[in-house]
Amino acid sequence: xxxNLDYAITEVIxxxxxxxxxxxxxAYLKRVMACELxxxxxxxxxxxxxxxxxVSFERAMDKYPMAPxxxxxxxxxxxxxxxxPSPNAxxxxxxxxxxxxxxxxxxxxxxxxxxxxMWRATMGYDDPGCTCLSxxxxxxxxxxxDLLSAECEDLISRCEEWEHQISQLVPAPKxxxxxxxxxxxxxxxxxxxxxxAPSTSAAMI
Numbered sequence: 058x059x060x061n062l063d064y065a066i067t068e069v070i071x072x073x074x075x076x077x078x079x080x081x082x083x084a085y086l087k088r089v090m091a092c093e094l095x096x097x098x099x100x101x102x103x104x105x106x107x108x109x110x111x112v113s114f115e116r117a118m119d120k121y122p123m124a125p126x127x128x129x130x131x132x133x134x135x136x137x138x139x140x141x142p143s144p145n146a147x148x149x150x151x152x153x154x155x156x157x158x159x160x161x162x163x164x165x166x167x168x169x170x171x172x173x174x175m176w177r178a179t180m181g182y183d184d185p186g187c188t189c190l191s192x193x194x195x196x197x198x199x200x201x202x203d204l205l206s207a208e209c210e211d212l213i214s215r216c217e218e219w220e221h222q223i224s225q226l227v228p229a230p231k232x233x234x235x236x237x238x239x240x241x242x243x244x245x246x247x248x249x250x251x252x253x254a255p256s257t258s259a260a261m262i
Contacts, residue, residue: 059159061088062117066160076163078171085117086110118171121164 065084066076074080089110 060117060120061085062114062121062164063159064088066163076167078167078174081167082111082114085114089113115171118164118168121161121168 062081062085065081065088068084069076069080086107090106
């Protein structure tokens with residue numbers, strides 16, 4: 058049995074649209090809406106319905122398992138280099154994993170895009186990410202000083218000044234020199250010699 062999210066993704070693919078959050082959510086909203094809203098509906102009612110539909114959309118994506126990574130062999134590596142499938146095209150011959158769902162790979166991609174969009178919305182700006190070709194990670198907040206307020210900049214400078222003052226007040230730990238023990242050689246004992254005494258060869262042995 059297919060879910061509403063499956064039907065929404067199928068509708069987007071059949072219409073030839075891009076498989077992204079706005080298109081899939083619009084198709085999903087048509088599926089979950091029992092009837093169309095009247096023209097005179099208030100903004101509060103519209104926002105409440107949209108908020109409920111968004112929560113339902115999030116839960117529908119969470120029900121999909123994470124797609125297992127493909128087995129990397131020499132044959133699959135050569136096939137991956139030669140074949141370059143379309144991002145919106147889905148192969149009907151691809152077998153579904155046992156216990157898996159129909160659009161697990163597509164939903165995983167949508168889930169990642171949705172989480173990144175929510176993170177950018179929470180931060181208050183649309184950050185495209187790092188522009189270098191090596192890391193692909195987000196820019197450090199320190200490099201985006203224009204987004205920081207003057208109070209944050211003042212607090213950062215004061216913390217750096219306090220850290221410098223504390224490092225000057227605290228003396229550096231000194232390493233104690235290790236004392237070397239001197240071995241005192243014992244002087245040889247003089248053994249008295251008596252030519253008329255009994256033999257001491259057994260005592261010497």
